[in-house]
Amino acid sequence: MSNIDPVLLLSALIVVSTPILLAAIGELVVERAGVLNLGVEGMMITGAVCGFVVATASGSPWLGFAGAALGAAALSMVFGVLTQVFLSNQVATGLALTLFGLGLSALLGQGYIGVKGPSVPDLYLPLLRDIPVLGPVLFRHDIIVYLALGIVAGVAWFLNRSRAGRVLRAVGENHDAAHALGYKVVRVRLMAIAFGGACAGLGGAYLSLVRVPQWTEGMTAGAGWIALAIVVFASWRPGRLVLGAWLFGGTTALQLALQASGGVQIPIEYLQMAPYLATILVLVILRTGRAPGSLGRSFHASS
Amino acid sequence: MSEPLLKLDGLTKAYPGVVANADVSFEIAKGEVHALLGENGAGKSTLVKTIYGLVQPDRGEMRMNGAAFAPAEPRAARAAGVAMVFQHFSLFDALNVAENVALGMENPPPLGQLAQQIREVSRSYGLPLDPSRTVGDLSAGERQRVEIIRCLLQEPRLLIMDEPTSVLTPQEVEILFETLRKLRAEGVSILYISHKLEEIRALCDTATILRQGRVVGKCDPKTTAARDMAEQMVGATLSTPSRSLGATGEVVLELKGLSAPAPRAFGTALRDIDLELRAGEVLGIGGVAGNGQDELAMALSGEMATAPGMIRFKGREIGRLGVTARRRIGLLCAPEERMGHAAVPDMSLTENAMLTAGPREDLVRHGFLRWGRAKGYAEKVIETFDVRTPGAGTAARALSGGNLQKFVIGREILQRPEILVVNQPTWGVDAMAAATIRQALLDLAERGAAVIVISQDLDELMEISDRFAALNAGRLGAPRPAEGLGLHEIGMMLGGAHDMEPALGES
Numbered sequence: 043m044s045n046i047d048p049v050l051l052l053s054a055l056i057v058v059s060t061p062i063l064l065a066a067i068g069e070l071v072v073e074r075a076g077v078l079n080l081g082v083e084g085m086m087i088t089g090a091v092c093g094f095v096v097a098t099a100s101g102s103p104w105l106g107f108a109g110a111a112l113g114a115a116a117l118s119m120v121f122g123v124l125t126q127v128f129l130s131n132q133v134a135t136g137l138a139l140t141l142f143g144l145g146l147s148a149l150l151g152q153g154y155i156g157v158k159g160p161s162v163p164d165l166y167l168p169l170l171r172d173i174p175v176l177g178p179v180l181f182r183h184d185i186i187v188y189l190a191l192g193i194v195a196g197v198a199w200f201l202n203r204s205r206a207g208r209v210l211r212a213v214g215e216n217h218d219a220a221h222a223l224g225y226k227v228v229r230v231r232l233m234a235i236a237f238g239g240a241c242a243g244l245g246g247a248y249l250s251l252v253r254v255p256q257w258t259e260g261m262t263a264g265a266g267w268i269a270l271a272i273v274v275f276a277s278w279r280p281g282r283l284v285l286g287a288w289l290f291g292g293t294t295a296l297q298l299a300l301q302a303s304g305g306v307q308i309p310i311e312y313l314q315m316a317p318y319l320a321t322i323l324v325l326v327i328l329r330t331g332r333a334p335g336s337l338g339r340s341f342h343a344s345s
Numbered sequence: 346m347s348e349p350l351l352k353l354d355g356l357t358k359a360y361p362g363v364v365a366n367a368d369v370s371f372e373i374a375k376g377e378v379h380a381l382l383g384e385n386g387a388g389k390s391t392l393v394k395t396i397y398g399l400v401q402p403d404r405g406e407m408r409m410n411g412a413a414f415a416p417a418e419p420r421a422a423r424a425a426g427v428a429m430v431f432q433h434f435s436l437f438d439a440l441n442v443a444e445n446v447a448l449g450m451e452n453p454p455p456l457g458q459l460a461q462q463i464r465e466v467s468r469s470y471g472l473p474l475d476p477s478r479t480v481g482d483l484s485a486g487e488r489q490r491v492e493i494i495r496c497l498l499q500e501p502r503l504l505i506m507d508e509p510t511s512v513l514t515p516q517e518v519e520i521l522f523e524t525l526r527k528l529r530a531e532g533v534s535i536l537y538i539s540h541k542l543e544e545i546r547a548l549c550d551t552a553t554i555l556r557q558g559r560v561v562g563k564c565d566p567k568t569t570a571a572r573d574m575a576e577q578m579v580g581a582t583l584s585t586p587s588r589s590l591g592a593t594g595e596v597v598l599e600l601k602g603l604s605a606p607a608p609r610a611f612g613t614a615l616r617d618i619d620l621e622l623r624a625g626e627v628l629g630i631g632g633v634a635g636n637g638q639d640e641l642a643m644a645l646s647g648e649m650a651t652a653p654g655m656i657r658f659k660g661r662e663i664g665r666l667g668v669t670a671r672r673r674i675g676l677l678c679a680p681e682e683r684m685g686h687a688a689v690p691d692m693s694l695t696e697n698a699m700l701t702a703g704p705r706e707d708l709v710r711h712g713f714l715r716w717g718r719a720k721g722y723a724e725k726v727i728e729t730f731d732v733r734t735p736g737a738g739t740a741a742r743a744l745s746g747g748n749l750q751k752f753v754i755g756r757e758i759l760q761r762p763e764i765l766v767v768n769q770p771t772w773g774v775d776a777m778a779a780a781t782i783r784q785a786l787l788d789l790a791e792r793g794a795a796v797i798v799i800s801q802d803l804d805e806l807m808e809i810s811d812r813f814a815a816l817n818a819g820r821l822g823a824p825r826p827a828e829g830l831g832l833h834e835i836g837m838m839l840g841g842a843h844d845m846e847p848a849l850g851e852s
Contacts, residue, residue, distance in 0.1 A: 205453070212437050212448050219435035222399065223449050224419035332610045335438060 046299045052179040059291025061245035065269035068241025075234035076214035076336035080136025083266025084143020089114035089243025090250040091147040094257040103162045110247030111240040118239025122232045129340045154257045198280035214334035217341040277331025293317040350375045356405035365391035367558040378535045380545040383555035384775045398422035428496035429505040438481030449495040481611040485512035485634045505536045515836040542571040594624035599657040613637040618821040629810030630799045637819040642768040646678030647671040673704045675763035687753040690742035698723040705760045730755035747778030768799045815839045
């Protein structure tokens with residue numbers, strides 16, 4: 043145990059939690075609009091492969107991230123059109139989207155297995171990076187880490203302070219009332235779903251371009267499901283979302299460090315389970331808030 | 346007489362299989378309260394939705410102040426000065442009052458400023474309201490105030506009110522009427538939709554009566570007898586339910602300190618309810634919506650378990666018994682929501698009959714369904730209660746509200762319950778069906794069963810109850826004999842108007 047460096051551990055926590063945070067903040071917006079999209083995992087892995095392919099083809103990781111966001115948003119629109127226009131069941135469609143995304147990504151990723159992608163540079167923050175402890179933990183990361191936190195702050199502001207955010211919450215809370223007041227329920231939801239897709243795509247690309255960084259089939263390994271769980275854990279509130287992502291990221295980083303140190307004499311499968319168990323445990327123990335009133339219900343403007 | 350504010354001319358709207366409005370024409374003058382009267386399904390809702398821009402008419406036109414008026418969406422109607430208070434509130438539980446108001450406005454000011462405006466308007470119209478409270482925690486009367494203030498902030502020329510008093514205590518109704526009269530004095534026109542004739546007589550200047558989508562009459566409600574208006578509305582002569590007062594028997598149901606936490610968010614906890622119910626009596630339980638009615642019904646039906654001794658059936662503790670076990674011993678319940686709670690919409694009437702009548706009518710044997718018997722039972726209900734339907738094979742969803750309600754109540758009554766609990770037995774049901782249902786409940790009591798009627802319709806409760814008790818914030822007041830109870834006393838039993846008196850004094 044003694045050879046685990048707490049500074050490295052905290053620094054790893056930030057990196058490990060970033061993809062989950064991105065996917066979760068997107069899903070949070072989707073659910074606040076009253077839509078339950080269980081396809082996060084599928085959108086993440088599609089983002090991962092799109093990002094990797096575009097980045098290696100263009101040589102630019104930034105174009106890769108843009109491609110990931112676009113690709114996953116396009117995939118989310120399949121879900122959006124099916125559930126919002128054709129009123130298909132959201133749970134079934136979301137599960138199908140995950141399965142479809144896993145298959146599609148495997149197909150797109152053929153020929154990229156084992157290829158090395160372009161590397162993402164750290165954002166060089168002079169002075170800040172040299173602060174002891176805080177510097178390496180907080181200020182020596184790539185720009186996507188800060189972008190993710192920026193998106194969370196932006197979403198928090200959007201939901202609670204802006205008029206458009208208020209409309210989005212209204213649509214998620216009671217879609218019939220929102221419709222009666224003249225708001226375009228389906229349009230608002232489609233935009234939320236596209237945003238959720240784009241965020242999940244960014245999260246996936248962060249895995250394939252920064253964390254791993256290469257393409258392997260099924261590399262998201264359930265991160266999308268954890269993102270879904272964290273949205274509930276956070277009671278649909280952006281601030282708590284960050285805590286949830288850090289909790290999962292922290293336990294993951296810790297178990298990786300424990301594995302590497304070799305100081306713990308238990309099968310590593312137990313260690314690998316730990317982050318998921320910890321997240322589920324906290325989910326069960328914490329009293330969660332109230333879900334948006336119209337969550338998961340189909341809306342049709344009849345009568 | 347000056348030009349009318351709004352003139353409807355030959356409005357027609359048809360949906361597949363039903364003509365909602367047929368050639369409807371009338372005028373609303375400036376500064377008048379105009380009543381729109383009609384049964385459920387008479388086309389009132391479609392008509393006001395047309396005026397509010399939610400529905401586009403197939404034919405016909407509207408003119409406002411002489412200019413053509415054809416709102417394509419609510420936004421356009423609001424811009425033209427039309428505001429609407431909905432029957433089922435168009436509010437958002439998880440948002441606060443100010444946010445809810447802002448959502449109904451075209452160009453809302455920043456929330457802080459809006460909160461100030463809400464306070465001002467609520468003061469000047471005697472409608473106290475705290476802008477920072479979460480709407481989910483408000484009473485029905487307070488929720489309605491949110492809707493009204495949302496409308497008033499837009500300085501409307503025409504205010505549409507769709508069944509505004511169905512959820513209010515008598516005191517709250519009086520305060521609402523004061524507000525509406527004040528608005529009328531300021532030159533605002535009000536289109537007031539209701540089927541409560543006494544209210545219309547107290548408030549409105551003119552009335553238009555709709556039946557089956559057509560205008561069947563116009564009258565001055567102040568000079569027309571309520572009965573005449575009712576018969577025009579229904580198109581038939583009405584009879585009031587009757588019963589001979591029988592002696593009540595032994596205590597069959599006893600509640601002792603019945604308490605239970607709220608089963609869901611924004612629900613109401615039951616607090617220390619004591620009650621004795623005797624065979625052969627009808628106990629009416631009133632109260633403003635959301636004061637524990639649903640929770641009490643759930644505790645009695647067995648959907649919500651309580652401590653064993655809190656509920657006793659003929660001395661036996663049944664607090665832990667489930668729904669089916671209670672049915673078996675003779676405690677039956679018909680919940681409020683027809684679609685999805687009392688009946689499964691996509692199942693046939695036979696299947697729906699089987700769902701609750703299985704144990705008592707012997708429709709299930711060794712785990713197998715006895716279709717022949719079930720069909721026979723469904724047909725018996727259909728025949729006895731005059732349910733208008735092609736047959737027992739029809740899906741519940743295909744029945745009109747009144748017919749399905751007759752079916753779900755009849756299904757319980759024919760099982761010869763010892764205790765029957767009904768929640769809102771005639772909610773959204775036409776007057777003829779409502780009269781049938783009330784008569785059936787009285788007949789059941791006369792045959793020796795105990796009946797609990799939970800309802801928000803005070804007229805209904807006064808008509809059929811032997812004793813009346815009020816639910817208020819999850820507490821049940823002591824029952825009092827219904828005969829001779831005045832409206833004011835009932836209002837006080839219901840908890841009166843919520844924090845209303847000081848505001849009244851000011852205005």
